[in-house]
Amino acid sequence: MTHASNALPKTLRLLALTAALLASAAWADEYSDVNQLLRSGKHSEALAKADQYLAAKPRDPQMRFLKGVIQTEAGKPADAISTFNKLTEDYPELPEPYNNLAVLYAGQSQFDKARAALEMAIRTNPSYATAHENLGDVYAKLASQAYSKALQLDASNTGVQPKLALIRELFAPTGKTAQAAARAPAPAPAPAPAPAPAPVAVAKAPTPQMSSGVVAPAPAPAAAPAVLAAAPAPAPAPAPVSTTAGSGASKDVEAAVHAWAAAWAAKDMGGYLGAYGKEFNPPGKMSRSAWESERRARIVGKNRISVKLSDVNVSVNGNKAVAKFRQAYSADALNVTSRKTLDLVKAGDRWLIVKESTGG
Known part of the structure; x- marks a missing residue:
């Protein structure tokens, strides 16, 4: 140009x-x-x-x-x-x-x-x-x-x-x-x-x-x-769920991630929003309340939602953890698959999301 x-x-x-x-x-x-x-x-x-x-x-x-x-x-x-x-x-x-x-x-x-x-x-x-x-x-x-x-x-x-x-x-x-x-x-x-x-x-x-x-x-x-x-890139075949060396903490993080996905799919806004810690920084400089309102409108307004996770990999370092996985999201006529990363911290006996990113 x-x-x-x-x-x-x-x-x-x-x-x-x-x-x-x-x-x-x-x-x-x-x-x-x-x-x-x-x-x-x-x-x-x-x-x-x-x-x-x-x-x-x-x-x-x-x-x-x-x-x-x-x-x-x-x-x-x-x-x-x-x-x-x-x-x-x-x-x-x-x-x-x-x-x-x-x-x-x-x-x-x-x-x-x-x-x-x-x-x-x-x-x-x-x-x-x-x-x-x-x-x-x-x-x-x-x-x-x-x-x-x-x-x-x-x-x-x-x-x-x-x-x-x-x-x-x-x-x-x-x-x-x-x-x-x-x-x-x-x-x-x-x-x-x-x-x-x-x-x-x-x-x-x-x-x-x-x-x-x-x-x-x-x-x-x-x-x-x-x-x-655009360059064509074949989709990877679904991989079995896996974590790093089977520590109890890794299993707890994985369970928290799957609970978050399940609440999202069920349009359980209490469970979905409750999966995010108070340190979570919403995208685009949004306030937490504005982000929650937007997420509620997008999720509750769907007739059907499916969130399936595969190739889950968890790494834990003290009270911090990173979960990387492939997410297959389906809502009404839309189907989107992407790589996602969640950063979590342990608060009491719960692992909560403090950062969410797509790609990579």
């Missing part, structure tokens, strides 16, 4: 959502067909096939997300913004639509809207590294605009020009930055089980793939305003 006054920073990344909500092999074929048409640059055909699919399954988030990607690639940003906005309304727990909204807004120089969308992505998933990077780029663009305005108002201010020059140099197209790429966690598995993958290399094709594991954004062509890429 080349640098221009209204161009996006080259590190601002448009990502593909990897949640594959598949009930049969036929569904997998539908996604594959749309992806193939998109990779071939047949945007009209890909959009028609996506619309045909959505006529029968209008709430399907994966195909709706793919539709937004197709609209973006086809040069229809207004349509893509509408698609991603509706996705955030129906599935506010998914960070990727917020990220892609931010990229589209930034492409229109609506940097305040881009900032707000990225803050929502990070609030939804505090460990979403790409959204953090994109937010930094948006802040830099806002700073550039502010410094330019300051120079217009006071050209004699010698302290502003070096700052403006530094930001412009930061985003100038160079060989090094043109090759930069980031990795983002994928929230759900691919449709077919497969062995756990090795680290995924940067994908060259600027199209989305259904995948699990790591999504690697790749540089777009020089004229493109944003980067769009």
